[in-house]
Amino acid sequence: MLSQILRAIGLAFLTAIVALPVGIFVTHWAGWTLFCLGLALQMVFHFRNFARLDRWSRTPVVDASLEGEGAWDGVFGRLYRHEKDLRAQIAQRDHEIAMLMAAGQALTDGVVLLDNANHILFSNTTAETQLGISVRTDRGLPITNLVRQPEFVAYLDAVDFAKPLILRSDRNDGSVYSIHVIPYAGTRRLMQVKDVTQADRLDQMRRDFVANVSHELRTPLTVLAGFLETLQEIELEAADRKHYLGLMAEQSARMQSIVQDLLTLSSIESAPPPNNDPIDMATLLDKLKRDAEALSGGRHNIVLESDGHGDLRGAEPELVSAFANLVTNAVRYTPEGGTIRIQWQATPQGAEFAVQDNGIGIDPKHLPRLTERFYRVDRGRSRDSGGTGLGLAIVKHSLNRHQAQLEIKSTLGQGSRFAAKFPASRVVL
Numbered sequence: 001m002l003s004q005i006l007r008a009i010g011l012a013f014l015t016a017i018v019a020l021p022v023g024i025f026v027t028h029w030a031g032w033t034l035f036c037l038g039l040a041l042q043m044v045f046h047f048r049n050f051a052r053l054d055r056w057s058r059t060p061v062v063d064a065s066l067e068g069e070g071a072w073d074g075v076f077g078r079l080y081r082h083e084k085d086l087r088a089q090i091a092q093r094d095h096e097i098a099m100l101m102a103a104g105q106a107l108t109d110g111v112v113l114l115d116n117a118n119h120i121l122f123s124n125t126t127a128e129t130q131l132g133i134s135v136r137t138d139r140g141l142p143i144t145n146l147v148r149q150p151e152f153v154a155y156l157d158a159v160d161f162a163k164p165l166i167l168r169s170d171r172n173d174g175s176v177y178s179i180h181v182i183p184y185a186g187t188r189r190l191m192q193v194k195d196v197t198q199a200d201r202l203d204q205m206r207r208d209f210v211a212n213v214s215h216e217l218r219t220p221l222t223v224l225a226g227f228l229e230t231l232q233e234i235e236l237e238a239a240d241r242k243h244y245l246g247l248m249a250e251q252s253a254r255m256q257s258i259v260q261d262l263l264t265l266s267s268i269e270s271a272p273p274p275n276n277d278p279i280d281m282a283t284l285l286d287k288l289k290r291d292a293e294a295l296s297g298g299r300h301n302i303v304l305e306s307d308g309h310g311d312l313r314g315a316e317p318e319l320v321s322a323f324a325n326l327v328t329n330a331v332r333y334t335p336e337g338g339t340i341r342i343q344w345q346a347t348p349q350g351a352e353f354a355v356q357d358n359g360i361g362i363d364p365k366h367l368p369r370l371t372e373r374f375y376r377v378d379r380g381r382s383r384d385s386g387g388t389g390l391g392l393a394i395v396k397h398s399l400n401r402h403q404a405q406l407e408i409k410s411t412l413g414q415g416s417r418f419a420a421k422f423p424a425s426r427v428v429l
Contacts (some may be wrong), residue, residue: 032302034345048073110177110193118142118156121188129192132171143191155179166196176200180336205372212374216258220251221423232349261390264321265373268397274315278428281311284320285344292327299336310346314402325391326418327357334359334415351427354419362410370408395420402426 039086060083066332094421104111110127112120120143123135133146143155155165164180178194227244230236236244296302303417330340334357343354362370366377392406395418399406410416 014083018191083407084401091167107153109195110191110192112143112193114143114189115182116187116189118144120146124337127191127193130169130175130177130195152179156181164194204207208374212389213258213262216374218254220255223251224248240276240349259391261394265390265394265397268318268401269395271401274318274401276313277316279312279314279316279319281344281346282306282308284316284323287320288323288327288342291324295331296340300331300334301337301339303339303341305341306344307346309346309429310351312351312422313426313428318398318401322395322420323353323355325395326420327392329418330357330359330416333357338415346427348424348427348429350424352419353422354417356415356417358415359366359417361412361414362408362414364410367410371406 001281002082046169060128104122105124106127107124110130111122111124112133114120114130115121119140120133120135120138122132123133124138129135129358131143131147133143138146142155147153149167149170152165152167161181164178165421167177168181169175169177170270170287174197175195178196182190183193199261227248231241231244276415279340285304285306292300324371327340327342334340338358341354341356343352343356345352362377366375368378369375371392373393376389399420403426405421407421408416
């Protein structure tokens with residue numbers, strides 16, 4: 001700035017040096033006129049550049065043609081560089097904000113930003129799906145106007161966010177959400193919505209499992225306790241005593257079967273990945289057929305349908321147990337005179353082991369839950385047949401460990417078909 005002032009003074013001094021001789025040797029007014037004209041030219045020069053700066057300040061752009069003369073060129077150069085740097089910083093900030101917003105949208109948990117009055121400032125698409133809101137139309141609205149479940153409204157009104165709220169949605173059937181509100185930036189709130197439906201279902205399955213185990217064991221224990229009390233308090237004839245002891249032995253064997261199946265299921269779930277040992281399917285199929293005939297005792301027609309090609313790779317004890325469960329179930333739940341077909345087919349695309357019967361069949365509403373532990377279509381019929389309610393759960397877990405799928409088809413009154421489908425990687429041709 002000092003150099004610019006000195007330059008202006010220098011130009012004025014030069015103008016005075018030129019105008020002074022004119023004023024002395026010509027006329028005074030001519031000298032003063034020349035001096036004023038020189039100063040006026042400087043003013044016009046500066047006014048022209050000032051007008052250019054004024055126009056640019058009204059619509060600032062990064063314009064490389066923004067140039068001036070003399071001292072103004074430095075001013076315009078600095079303005080150009082400042083505007084360019086500022087716009088680069090803004091572009092970088094906008095990019096970072098866009099990346100942050102994209103990260104928020106990519107979260108599998110719902111995120112909603114609220115002000116201190118619970119008005120919606122932002123929400124990602126996950127939260128929109130979970131809560132049934134839309135940030136485009138609902139921005140600025142109180143979230144309690146859109147999510148009106150009493151427990152949710154009470155949670156926000158209480159302003160006690162030490163523990164999350166477990167909310168069972170009334171919009172998505174069966175969905176359960178964990179909602180945690182975190183204060184931030186003074187008066188604002190971040191609401192995290194986590195889908196815990198699967199965890200809730202697993203917890204419910206755990207509770208059901210404990211209840212079912214207790215129920216399954218309580219029945220034989222009650223019978224045993226009753227018979228023991230009878231034997232202790234009443235003198236019985238030998239025939240009656242033998243009868244009671246036989247019934248007690250049956251209940252004891254039933255409890256042993258339940259415990260054994262539970263141990264089998266537990267060992268399968270905690271076991272390392274199965275081996276890839278080749279399994280001779282011809283021998284295994286023949287054994288399954290003979291075991292089925294022995295269990296049937298001639299009451300059913302047992303048919304083996306196999307083209308004799310292909311073997312499996314895996315843990316033979318697990319697959320034998322799974323296949324035997326399917327065959328045993330078919331024998332148990334097929335009325336006398338029915339036909340049970342044991343089927344095997346292997347191709348380069350995969351293999352299928354199936355057991356088909358023409359028994360009483362299963363109502364389609366039960367099919368999705370058949371592989372649950374202790375799930376029974378008919379509790380009385382299952383107990384009468386000697387089942388523990390864990391057979392199909394064992395089958396499912398054994399097949400899953402071999403990357404196989406259990407496919408169940410059944411028509412009430414016509415029969416059922418249980419098929420284990422194996423991928424090509426498990427087939428030996």
